[in-house]
Amino acid sequence: xxxxxxxxxxxxxxxxxxxxxxxxxxxxxxxxxxxxxxxxxxxxxxxxxxxxxxxxxxxxxxxxxxxxxxxxxxxxxxxxxxxxxxxxxxxxxxxxxxxxxxxxxxxxxxxxxxxxxxxxxxxxxxxxxxxxxxxxxxxxxxxxxxxxxxxxxxxxxxxxxxxxxxxxxxxxxxxxxxxxxxxxxxxxxxxxxxxxxxxxxxxxxxxxxxxxxxxxxxxxxxxxxxxxxxxxxxxxxxxxxxxxxxxxxxxxxxxxxxxxxxxxxxxxxxxxxxxxxxxxxxxxxxxxxxxxxxxxxxxxxxxxxxxxxxxxxxxxxxxxxxxxxxxxxxxxxxxxxxxxx
Numbered sequence: 001x002x003x004x005x006x007x008x009x010x011x012x013x014x015x016x017x018x019x020x021x022x023x024x025x026x027x028x029x030x031x032x033x034x035x036x037x038x039x040x041x042x043x044x045x046x047x048x049x050x051x052x053x054x055x056x057x058x059x060x061x062x063x064x065x066x067x068x069x070x071x072x073x074x075x076x077x078x079x080x081x082x083x084x085x086x087x088x089x090x091x092x093x094x095x096x097x098x099x100x101x102x103x104x105x106x107x108x109x110x111x112x113x114x115x116x117x118x119x120x121x122x123x124x125x126x127x128x129x130x131x132x133x134x135x136x137x138x139x140x141x142x143x144x145x146x147x148x149x150x151x152x153x154x155x156x157x158x159x160x161x162x163x164x165x166x167x168x169x170x171x172x173x174x175x176x177x178x179x180x181x182x183x184x185x186x187x188x189x190x191x192x193x194x195x196x197x198x199x200x201x202x203x204x205x206x207x208x209x210x211x212x213x214x215x216x217x218x219x220x221x222x223x224x225x226x227x228x229x230x231x232x233x234x235x236x237x238x239x240x241x242x243x244x245x246x247x248x249x250x251x252x253x254x255x256x257x258x259x260x261x262x263x264x265x266x267x268x269x270x271x272x273x274x275x276x277x278x279x280x281x282x283x284x285x286x287x288x289x290x291x292x293x294x295x296x297x298x299x300x301x302x303x304x305x306x307x308x309x310x311x312x313x314x315x316x317x318x319x320x321x322x323x324x325x326x327x328x329x330x331x332x333x334x335x336x337x338x339x340x341x
Contacts, residue, residue, distance in 0.1 A: 001019070001020060001021075001022040001120055001121040001122050002017065002018070002019060002020075002120070002121055002318070002319075002341070003017075003018070003019075003020045003059050003119060003120035003121065003318075004016070004017055004059065004060075004119040004120070004318060004319070004321040004322075005018060005020060005057045005058065005059055005119075006047050006056070006057065006058055006060075007056055007057045008056065009047065009048060009049030010047070010048070010049075011047075011048070012047070012322040012323075012325050012326050012329075013322070014047055015047065015321055015322045015325070017318075017319040017321075020057075020059075020120070022121075022122050023116065023122060023123070023124040024072075024124070025070060025071060025072035025075070025124050026072050026073075026124075027072050027073040027074050028072060028073075028074050028075060028126055028127055028128070029071075029072045029075070029124050029125065029126055029127065030068055030069075030070070030071045030072065030075055030077060030124070030125060030126075030127045030130060031068070031069045031070040031071075031072075031122055031123075031124055032064065032066045032067065032068055032069065032083060032085065032122065032123050032124070032125060032130075033066045033067045033068075033069050033121065033122055034061075034064055034065075034066045034118050034120060034121060034122060034123055034341050035065055035066040035067065035139035035140070035143070035340075035341075036064075036065050036066070036139050036140050036142075036143035036144075036315075036338050036339070036340060037061040037063055037064050037065075037117075037118035037119060037143060037318075037338065037339045037341075038061075038062070038063030038064075038143050038144060038146065038147060038148070038176070038336050038337065038338055038339075039063075039316075039321070039324045039325060039328055039336075039337040039338070039339060040062055040063060040147060040148070040176070040328075041264075041266065041328065042060075042062060042110065042112070042113065043060040043061065043062070043112065043117075043119075043325060044325055044328060044329060046058065046060050046112070046113060047060065047325070051113065054113060054114055055114065055116075058116070059112065059116045059117050059118075059119050059120050059123075060112045060117045060119050061111070061112040061117030061118030061119040061120070061123070061339075062087040062110050062111045062112040062113070062117055062118070062146075062147050063087060063118070063143050063144075063146040063147040063148070063336075064084070064085040064087070064111065064117070064118035064123055064125070064143060064146065065082075065083065065084045065085070065133070065139040065140070065142035065143040065146060066082075066083065066118075066123075066139060067080060067081070067082055067083070067139075068080060068081040068082075068083055068130070069122065071127065075127045076127070077127055077130060077132075081130075081132055082132065082133040082139060083130040083131060083132055083133060084130075084131050084133060084139075084142040084143070084145075084146045084296060084300065085111055085118070085123070085125045085129055085130060085131075085146065086129045086130070086131055086146070086150070086291075086292070086293040086296045087110055087111040087112070087129075087146060087147045087150075087290075088102065088103060088108065088110055088150075088289075088290035088291060088292070089105075089108065089109040089110065089111060089115065089125075089126065089129055090102040090103075090105035090107070090108055091105055091106070091107040091108075092128060094106040094107060102290075102292045102293070103154065103288075103289045103290045103291065103292060104289075108289075108290075110290070111123070111125060111129075119318060119321055119339065120318075120341065121318075121341045128293075129293065131293055131296050131297050131300065133300060134300055134301060134303075134304040135304070136304050137300055137303050137304050140310075140312070140315075140338065141303050141310040141312075142300060142303075143336075143338055144176075144310035144311070144312050144335070144336040144338060145180065145296075145299050145300070145303060145308070145310050146296060147176075148175075148176030148177040148179075148180050148336060149176075149177075149180035149184070149299050149308070149310070150290070150291030150292075150295045150296050150299060151177050151180075151263055151288070151290060151291050152177050152178075152180040152181040152184050152239070153180075153184055153291055153295045153298070153299055154288055154289075154290060154291035154292065154295055155181070155239065155261045155263055155286075155288040156168075156181060156184050156185060156188070156237070156239065156261070157184070157188070157295075158288075158291075158295070159261050159286050159288045160237050160259050160261045160286065162185060162188050162190050162236070162237055163188075163189070163190070163236075164188065164189025164190070165189060165190070165191070166185075166189075166190040166191070166236040166237055167190065167191050167192075167193065167230060167235045167236050167237075167255075168181075168185045168190045168191070168192050168193070168235060168236065168237045168238075168239060169192075169193045169195070169222075169226060169235045169237070169238045169239065169250070169253055170182050170185065170192055170193070170194050170195065170211070170239040171195050171217075171238075171239060171240060171241060171242050171246055171250070172195065172196060172197075172241065172242060173194035173195060173196045173201060173202065173205040173209070173211065173214075174196050174197075174198070174201035174204075174205070174331070174333065174334040174335070175241070175333075176311075176333075176335060176336045177241055177263070177264075178194075178196075178239070178241070179205070179209060179311040179334065179335045179336075180311070181239045182194055182205060182209040182210060182211050183209055183210065183308055183309065183311075184308070185237075185239070186209070186210040186211075187302070187307060187308065190236075190237070191212050192210065192211040192212055192213070193211070193212070193213040193214075193215060193225075193226060193229060193235065194206070194209075194211035194213070194214050194215070195214075195215045195216070195217045195222060196214070196216065196217070197216065197217060197218045197331065198216070198218075199216060201334055202214035202215075202216060204334055208311075209311070213225075213229050217246075222246075222249055222253065223249050223252050223253055226253045230255070233255050234253055234254050234255035234256075234258060235253055235254060235255060235258060236254075236255055236257075236258050236259070237258060237259050237260075237261065238250040238251075238253055238254060238258070238259070238260040238261070239261060240260050240261065240262040240263075240264075241262060241263050241264035241266065242264060242266050242267050243262070243264055243265035243266050243267045243268050243269065243271065244265065244267045244268025244269065244270055244271045245267035245268065246267065247260070247262070247271035247272075247273075248271060248272055248273075248274070250262075251273065251274060251277065251278070251283065251285070252274075252277075254281070254283050256281045256282060256283075257281070257282050257283070257284075258281075258283055258284070259283065259284035259285070259286055260283070260284070260285050260286065261286040261287075261288050262285075262286070262287060262288065263287075263288045263289065273285070310335075310336065311334065311335030311336060312335055312336050312338060313327075313333040313334050313335040313336055313337050314327065314333065314337055314338075315337075315338045315339075315340055316337065316338070316339050316340070317339070317340055318339045318340060318341045320339075321339055324337050324339060
């Protein structure tokens with residue numbers, strides 16, 4: 001099969017388009033012909049050597065939708081079934097998996113991280129991680145929600161449990177996870193303050209996604225704008241995924257009893273926390289990792305019902321994955337970038 005592979009860590013020039021052996025599914029595994037695969041920050045971090053020791057040569061790609069080709073021993077899913085791969089892999093046997101807490105699995109992985117991923121014509125995945133696509137949901141739309149939107153759903157629904165009327169601050173509204181978060185928050189009855197680094201992205205966040213207010217973090221004081229918008233009260237929830245550079249501001253923006261939920265460290269892993277405010281205002285700082293198969297199933301149903309719209313920025317041929325990653329790194333996208341094998 002053809003795939004995008006890197007043999008060493010480096011910039012986008014490390015990515016090579018070449019022939020590699022088609023993988024064989026083992027017991028409990030399924031071979032999927034990739035129809036679409038999303039481009040994520042994780043792919044860039046893996047290629048740059050920022051996520052620890054991963055196997056080389058390596059194929060990235062966590063957000064996969066396609067068609068079942070062949071099952072390994074013990075599998076039951078029929079060939080020809082259209083599926084999305086739930087990318088947060090789990091063992092199914094540890095204490096957390098047995099309690100239904102897949103995201104806390106002691107042997108967790110992400111498709112395309114320590115395993116080989118979907119920047120290829122075919123990928124192997126555990127049968128238990130496959131979610132059949134509802135009728136009317138395309139592989140294109142499924143790939144666009146399989147990781148970023150699942151992550152946003154787990155953060156806002158499972159971890160924070162936002163309520164109608166909550167005011168939610170969403171950082172980086174043009175990102176895949178940010179654009180999903182705005183829609184999910186609105187779907188659940190919350191009001192959204194969107195931030196982005198360009199007025200064009202903010203205009204789309206308001207017009208297309210339903211954000212009520214927009215703040216350009218490149219030229220505006222986010223904390224002061226939040227105070228102005230909320231009458232000095234602050235927001236109920238901050239959707240945080242940038243990390244070190246924004247965490248202090250995120251905490252300052254909270255109303256009493258509010259929560260910051262975070263899933264990322266794009267700008268760094270360490271941040272200063274005002275502990276007095278944390279306890280005196282009874283704030284919550286919540287970590288959130290990935291999402292579950294059930295989260296993905298629910299999102300696909302919402303797509304089928306037309307209540308959630310996958311936000312797709314641009315499609316590239318798989319052989320042009322390097323350019324797709326460069327677009328992501330330059331923060332030029334609004335929504336998801338997809339690759340087509």
